Amino acid sequence: MFTFKLGSWTVEFPQEYRIVSDGRSAVVLDEEKNSLILISITDTESIRIERTYYAMICEVNAEQKRVRFLLTDEIG
Secondary structure (H helix, E strand, C coil): CEEEEECCEEEEECCCCEEEECCCEEEEECCCCCEEEEEEECCCCCEEEEEECCCEEEEEECCCCEEEEEEHHHCC
């Protein structure tokens, strides 16, 4: 599991990806530089998942401030 901190949130991925971030927003890119996920932190420190790749789903745990992204083919 690959982990990335965005603000006070922890974001987890099933594998390591390239992440471009300014500390308040992040774009997650695959090895072909395709955008997989666009996420950001709001002014109230909530996480906003703005776009995900069609084969990804996410689990959000607001108490722990943790988001876990999974590929749908890894769930079955």
